[in-house]
Amino acid sequence: MIPRELIDAIRDRADLVEIVGQTLSLTRKGNSYVGLCPFHNEKTPSFNVVPSKGIYHCFGCGEGGDVFQWLMQTQGMGFNEAVKDLGQRVGVTIEERQLTDEERGRIKVRTDLYEICDLASQHFQAVLRTRPEGEPARRYLTQRGISEDIWERYHLGYAPPAWSDLVDTLRGQGVDAALAVKAGLARSNGDRSYDLFRGRVTIPIQDARGRIVAFGGRHLEDLPGRKDGDPAPKYVNSPETPIYQKSHTLYALSHARPAIQRKHRAIIVEGYFDVLSLHQAGFTEAVATCGTALTTEHLSVLRKLTRSVVALFDSDSAGVRAALKSLDMFVAAGVEARRLDLGDDKDPDEFIQKRGAEAFERALQTTETLFDTALREYRQQFGTTPEGSRQVLHQLAPTMRRVEGAARSAMVERISKALQIGDNVVREYIGLSARSRLPSAPAPTPIRFRGTRELNHLLWLLLHHSQQVAGLVAQVDPLLITNRLDVARVIARLLAGDDLGAILQGVDDPDLAQVLRACAVEKRTVRDGKAEVLYTADRAGDAARQMLARLQLRQVEGEISALQAEVESCGFGADGSRYRDALVKKSSLVAHRQDLLRIITRKPNH
Numbered sequence: 082m083i084p085r086e087l088i089d090a091i092r093d094r095a096d097l098v099e100i101v102g103q104t105l106s107l108t109r110k111g112n113s114y115v116g117l118c119p120f121h122n123e124k125t126p127s128f129n130v131v132p133s134k135g136i137y138h139c140f141g142c143g144e145g146g147d148v149f150q151w152l153m154q155t156q157g158m159g160f161n162e163a164v165k166d167l168g169q170r171v172g173v174t175i176e177e178r179q180l181t182d183e184e185r186g187r188i189k190v191r192t193d194l195y196e197i198c199d200l201a202s203q204h205f206q207a208v209l210r211t212r213p214e215g216e217p218a219r220r221y222l223t224q225r226g227i228s229e230d231i232w233e234r235y236h237l238g239y240a241p242p243a244w245s246d247l248v249d250t251l252r253g254q255g256v257d258a259a260l261a262v263k264a265g266l267a268r269s270n271g272d273r274s275y276d277l278f279r280g281r282v283t284i285p286i287q288d289a290r291g292r293i294v295a296f297g298g299r300h301l302e303d304l305p306g307r308k309d310g311d312p313a314p315k316y317v318n319s320p321e322t323p324i325y326q327k328s329h330t331l332y333a334l335s336h337a338r339p340a341i342q343r344k345h346r347a348i349i350v351e352g353y354f355d356v357l358s359l360h361q362a363g364f365t366e367a368v369a370t371c372g373t374a375l376t377t378e379h380l381s382v383l384r385k386l387t388r389s390v391v392a393l394f395d396s397d398s399a400g401v402r403a404a405l406k407s408l409d410m411f412v413a414a415g416v417e418a419r420r421l422d423l424g425d426d427k428d429p430d431e432f433i434q435k436r437g438a439e440a441f442e443r444a445l446q447t448t449e450t451l452f453d454t455a456l457r458e459y460r461q462q463f464g465t466t467p468e469g470s471r472q473v474l475h476q477l478a479p480t481m482r483r484v485e486g487a488a489r490s491a492m493v494e495r496i497s498k499a500l501q502i503g504d505n506v507v508r509e510y511i512g513l514s515a516r517s518r519l520p521s522a523p524a525p526t527p528i529r530f531r532g533t534r535e536l537n538h539l540l541w542l543l544l545h546h547s548q549q550v551a552g553l554v555a556q557v558d559p560l561l562i563t564n565r566l567d568v569a570r571v572i573a574r575l576l577a578g579d580d581l582g583a584i585l586q587g588v589d590d591p592d593l594a595q596v597l598r599a600c601a602v603e604k605r606t607v608r609d610g611k612a613e614v615l616y617t618a619d620r621a622g623d624a625a626r627q628m629l630a631r632l633q634l635r636q637v638e639g640e641i642s643a644l645q646a647e648v649e650s651c652g653f654g655a656d657g658s659r660y661r662d663a664l665v666k667k668s669s670l671v672a673h674r675q676d677l678l679r680i681i682t683r684k685p686n687h
């Protein structure tokens with residue numbers, strides 16, 4: 082493993098122009114360099130290198146990246162190889178770590194924490210397997226039907242009910258108690274440190290690469306010597322540490338990855354034992370959140386492996402509500418979620434024990450998509466009258482606005498069938514009809530993300546004139562600028578002043594990376610009378626206001642056309658107050674639209 086800090090340091094020191102220039106002749110043009118693209122055939126140069134941003138990008142074919150990607154693309158190196166090779170050229174040897182003391186300190190702590198977690202796991206495993214005080218845990222796991230093969234593969238262990246069993250053991254191995262605290266394995270009480278896990282089966286949590294970073298601890302039911310009424314929580318989990326972030330970590334992901342890719346699906350459950358039980362029954366595509374709710378970060382981890390996720394929700398009304406609430410998160414993450422409902426059985430562990438693996442597979446086969454769940458629920462809630470249908474449409478419109486391409490067409494089709502209204506009415510309602518470029522049949526392939534004129538202009542402004550526009554952009558709800566969560570995240574990181582190289586490393590979608598690189602490289606000019614002049618910083622503020630206004634205008638126009646539909650649907654003899662409400666709302670939106678249009682058509686100040 083090469084530490085992130087080291088990679089950033091190497092990228093920072095590498096001279097991109099010099100390295101690219103070794104295989105390609107470049108001409109200086111302002112702050113950037115241009116040349117004939119090595120990745121496609123061209124006669125006029127559209128290949129750009131921007132040293133200040135550390136990237137190259139071709140406007141002709143869209144290839145681009147940072148200095149590591151250059152070596153990978155042109156020399157056929159792997160990523161690690163590229164880092165090492167470049168490290169040597171710029172005098173950062175991976176082994177010798179010529180870094181600042183602070184960087185070295187950070188790396189050292191992280192490396193230490195991995196080691197400590199590993200030592201702790203070995204100790205817990207030894208207690209479970211061989212020591213007499215491991216007996217209650219052995220009995221417990223056997224009773225739960227967890228085989229010894231699973232103990233071994235998932236490194237289960239046992240922390241005996243003592244105050245400093247682990248702290249003492251680690252100290253004996255030369256690990257300071259303060260580091261055990263830092264690793265989340267112990268707590269300190271003044272000058273005393275004591276174990277976090279006491280009298281618990283320990284379940285190590287591994288990161289995506291299989292390194293142990295934290296533990297979950299399951300309390301034993303019949304713990305000897307426990308006083309009555311002592312409320313020991315069923316589970317204790319490691320706190321977050323420099324190597325463990327709950328919102329990014331999925332339990333058993335490193336075990337589940339091959340199955341998720343093979344079966345094209347992931348099953349998300351809640352408990353460690355649900356996962357162990359499912360894996361034991363052959364459902365090795367199961368993962369769990371680690372004592373937190375599912376987050377967008379979890380989904381973006383899974384999205385790299387599959388676009389299809391089965392999530393478990395309780396079948397009671399609270400469970401259905403939770404399912405509906407999470408729909409937008411799945412949609413925004415670009416993941417299709419299906420809802421697994423196990424009926425009266427509390428959890429998958431119980432279900433499998435009672436009914437077996439085949440019944441579970443059948444339950445998986447009968448899942449419905451969360452979108453269908455939502456459609457069904459809202460129809461029940463609002464009824465099948467025209468007004469009810471409009472309410473259903475109103476509830477689902479924001480969700481549909483978040484998706485693009487074939488997925489959106491599919492949703493429009495589902496809803497128009499269910500409500501028995503034309504799909505053009507659905508499109509009109511959700512405000513897509515006017516500028517919809519969608520063909521009437523679902524597109525065969527998802528439409529590639531290219532951004533929009535306004536969005537790309539804003540990104541460009543954030544990249545080139547951040548000082549003038551960041552304050553303005555920060556005031557606007559990011560979902561008014563974009564309906565894509567990954568784009569919103571990029572904007573947030575740009576506002577935070579993060580480096581483009583680091584931001585690009587966190588972008589999964591190659592189309593989005595391409596848009597960003599293009600914005601970073603692009604030189605914009607503005608028309609002044611008949612001349613094209615350079616885009617100077619004093620224009621940036623006005624331009625940002627314009628772009629923000631245009632993006633908001635889209636939203637407002639969608640709402641106006643929805644209200645218009647409502648006004649028209651009222652008809653004779655309809656509820657008069659509803660009609661009036663719609664008219665009032667509409668007229669205030671029309672006024673807002675006028676304001677936005679004024680901003681948009683205003684002449685820039687010079």
Ligand SMILES: [Zn+2]
Nearest residue numbers: 118121139142
């Ligand atoms: Zn090219």
